[in-house]
Amino acid sequence: MPFNGIFFNHKYTERYIKVIQTMSPLRRQLLILTVLLAAVMELIDISIVNVALSHMSGNLGATLEDTSWVITAYAIANVIIIPMTGFLTAQLGRRNYYIGSIILFTFCSFMCGQAENIWVLVLFRFLQGIGGGALISVSQAVIFENFPKEKHGTAAALFGIGVFIGPTIGPTLGGYITENFSWPWIFYINVPIGIAAAISCYFLLTEPAEKPMLRKIDWTGIGLLAIGVGTLQTVLERGETEDWFAAPYIICFTVISVLSLVAFVIWELRVEFPVVNLRVLKSRTLSIAAVLTFITGIGMFTSVYITPVLAQRLLGFTPTQSGELLLPGAIIAIFVLILCGRLMQRGVPTVVLVGTGLLSFAYFNWRMTGITLDTSATEITVCLIFRAIGMAFLTVPLTALAVSSLEPAHIPQGAALNNMMRQLGGSFGISIINTYSFRMTAQHRSDLLTHITPTNPAFISRLDSYTKYFQQKGSGYLDARQRAMSLIDLAVIKQSTLMSYIDSFSLIGSMFIVVLPLLIFVFKKRSDKPREQVIISDH
Structure with a gap:
């Protein structure tokens, strides 16, 4: 079953299997458990702060719009670091880079808990996201390496469950910690886990049998991407508050963003070793999958951002109750992910599964447009179950669709680009929804x-x-x-705010319906036989 990764030939795989067979079964199981735990820890931190935003806002004396940077800074850092993972792994060595990333993530988690100013917290959240970028791709590579070829479907399901469950249980865990302790502990909880993971990897993690080829790092591309995304994010976050182009720095950042992103595209199409190989977008399937992944990122991140805020600020739920809303859906999604994997193995077209996911997520948003100030926790939980089902049907099939038409040499960059689009969708989505709901609240x-x-x-x-x-x-x-x-x-304020969130759910749901026809252009007959490939890494 295709997944985010580099595809190597069978000869290399056989050599590597001989290497990992020298490890005892217990050491392999401990290594798999360690890297999976590290990946889930990073993914939990994507959403664990969502239910604590109101507490952070009040404790640090910041607006909700400013506090949302705690989420977007983390996502932006992931966007920047994910394409660099291959470069850094080759330059520093996988073992050094991975352990160093765990240490950086753990240290910044502690510093986030120590922050007494919103912008200090945002800074360390950004650095935490830099450290967390490696924990996904490298963890995935290690898990696949420790499974034989015939069990790569099991490896994909195992990692897929971790990828999905992490962001989903984040609000539940964050709610419990915030209500029973205090919001800094949502960061402190990473410290013992991170230390244990670093020590475990020090003794268990080894370099791959065949090291990646060293090549020149595209620092210019990285710089243009960071500047372009960072300034655009600032414009989206602060534009409404600053009355858009009435503020000189908004005008300046808009110009810088446009020029940087245009220069980034031109540079990446010309440089020999681009940090993001935009040439792979010549594949129509990847281009369409990238658009769908971007929309999926918007839906995935904004839904776990809006729902806890709505539940606490308007419906009077506690942080724990807000987090528990997502838990039943997360449990059901585990079984849906397993079902999805089996359907793919039996030849069900990925576009059918992706279409099911898009429709399910659109239905979730449609149901959420019917909420009122008297809506029960049960009704919201039922709505979120459809969200979970939609995400489960999109997680693995959409990634498989993205790389399905690429040559083996282009798959790493295609997978990295697809991952980057998901993170961009999440960070931009939260900014756009913040601006949109703010404007709609004023109008209502x-x-x-x-x-x-x-x-x-x-x-x-x-x-x-x-x-x-x-x-x-x-x-x-x-x-x-x-x-x-x-x-x-x-009462007017509460009602107008509720109506703005309803408008936001309607907007997000419309996006999923609008992109649905794109699947027509990538539909393939079931008789099409995929290339036989082995998945090893994500960078």
């Missing part, structure tokens, strides 16, 4: 205030009812009237 508030008039019988009746209530509590008429107006204003 303005619309609702048109009904707050002396000629509206419903408003007058509600105002009189609240006034009498406060008078019965001992307030004078004028004070009771003022408190009644404040209560109505609060």
Whole structure:
């Protein structure tokens, strides 16, 4: 079953199997468990902060928009580091790079918990994301290396479950920690795990039998990508707050972003060893898969961002209750992932599975547009189950689709590009949804205030009812009237905010429906036989 990775020939695989056979079964199992734990730890940190955003915002004296940088900084760092994984592995050695990344991730986790300022926290979250970038691709490579060829489907399922479960259980774990301890402990929990993983890898992890070929690092491409993505992210995050182009630095960053990204594309198409080989986008299948992966990233990240915030700020859920909303879906998704893997092995076209995932996720968003301030936890949990099913049907098949038409030599860059698109979708998606919901909240508030008039019988009746209530509590008429107006204003704010989140779910769901027809252009007959390949690495 295809997965994110480099595909080597059978001769190399046989040589490597002889090498890993010298390890005892216990050492191999401990190594697999260690790298899988490290990967899940990194993936959990993508979403573990989501249910703690309100607490961070209040504790650090920051707005929710500023606090969302805690999520996007991590995602941006992943976007930058993922394409560099192959270079750094070749330059530093896989063992050194992997253990060094665990140490960096662990140290920055501790520093995130120590942060007393929102921007210090954002800085260490960015550095934490740099360290975490290697924990996905290298962990995947090690897991596949320790399974024989005939069990690579099992390896793919094992790693796929970890990839999916990590971000899904993050809010549940984060909610429990935030409510029973304090938000810094969502970062401190990584410290003992990271130390244990680093020590274990020091004794168990070895270099691959055949080291990657050293080649010149595309520092220019890396710099242009980092500047372009970073400035564009800043524009998306701060544009609405700064009244867009009324702020000089927004104009400046917009120009820098456009010029950097255009220069990046031109440079990558000309340089001999690009950090992101855009030439592989000549493959129509990969191009379409990249678009679908970008949309999937938007849906995956924004759904676990909006839902906990909505549940806590509007529905009055505790952080633990907010996190538990995602747990049933995560459990069901494990079985769906296994089913999905079996369907692929039996020849079910990947486009059919991807289409099922897109429709399921669109249905989740459609159901979420029907929520009210009285919606129960059960209803939201049921909605999130459809989200989980959709993500399960998209996780492995979409990756397989991305590399299905590439030559073996181009698969590493194709897989890296596809991974990068998922992270870009996540970071951009959160910024876009923040801006969109902020604007829609203002619009809905303005619309609702048109009904707050002396000629509206419903408003007058509600105002009189609240006034009498406060008078019965001992307030004078004028004070009771003022408190009644404040209560109505609060209701308007909550209702307009809820409506903005409904609009956000509607927008995201529409994206999944709009891209669905793209699958028509990559549909292949079931008689098409995939190239027989062995999956070893992700970089």
